[in-house]
Amino acid sequence: MTEFHPLVKRLLDGEATLADLPPELREQGAAALRLLGAIDRTPVTLDPALDARVMAAIGQRGRTGQSPASRRALRWLSEPRELRLRVRPWVLGVGLAAAAGLVAALVGPRAPQAPGPTVPESAFVSFVLYAPGATQVALAGTFNHWDQAATPLRRAAAGDVWTVTLALPAGEHQYAFVVDHRRWVTDPAAPAVDDGFGRRNSVIAVGGPGGHRL
């Protein structure tokens, strides 16, 4: 029998005292309290140099917000590296001919071209939430540093529909609605991603289809 009696567990939880236990359980209760008496509550102090190590590490990273993947990509592109090529002579001849053709194509006369579509630098985005019973709705996201006071939504005349329109820079933004200052609500009409801490953020990509140029 290795399980504590339920009353002894209540004793360990601080919901009962030794005197509350029946006499036949007091020995087990006393042993259980000795277990708690052996707990090490000694404060742990970390190396004073930890602060400097953290700041040195983030100093190498630049401004926050760059993902580790993008940092790795930038590093891969910027670091010099050695390339070794083994070329057969006849392949070299074909390659030189192809390169000459490419140069001729690039420097030769070209017909004027109409300007192609460009990615807008920013776009208007309307956010709409149907929130019956809400008295206040705000929008918080990466574009306003998750400031719940920065972007309140207006209640539409219909009653329970809340809207706001923002000009957002091109790129991906994460956001959520905050209802009545306390309830975080993802946008049901947008994809959502895990924020890594058990909650979900909605995601919008500005610059793709759906927005219009300013």
Next chain:
Amino acid sequence: MLFSRGQLPPPAAAPRIECTNSTGRRLAAADTTVDGAVVRAVLAGDIERYAELVGRYRDRYARYAARMLGSPDAAEDAVQDAFVRAYDQLRQCREPDNFAGWFFLILRNRCFAEGRRDARRGTAVDLDAQPIAGRGSERPDAIMEAGEQRRELQLALQQLTAEQREVFVLKHVEGLSYEEITVRIGGSVAALKMRMHRAYDRLRELLRDRI
């Protein structure tokens, strides 16, 4: 983007942490607005101000990490990594005023991940890392006995599941109530009690020669 389902989803768990300092005393939640201002300044490019957050919280969760991982050295690595990861993801911090609670969740994830790695590697617990806190009025053999019991309990704690160990540490080392633990890590009081009671039974089994 129209919310057409007619009902709001259930409220998201938003940990609002009431922190304790390293001696177990409750800390007032007075730093929160300061934290929010610092987080916003860092996001705006004033990177050096991140040092304020590091200085403020570096020791606050060190004991939690040490008991979760089995040694102060492992705790130090975990806290350092958690600060760097928090910096990387600072734009995802939805409640800058609650940086402490958000940082705790990052450190917690780090401790759980380290625990999983250790389980695969079979890392030994550093039982000699913590000095035995001697009390002047006790006999030397009593101090030795107390130190031995402390080591045995710490070794036994490392053999619990990470979830069991965490609830034990938060309740009996950090001194939080079940309700405070639910605010910190989510879940229900009933579920936490069940986890804790299984931890008690497991500890009794592991320490059966002692208790």
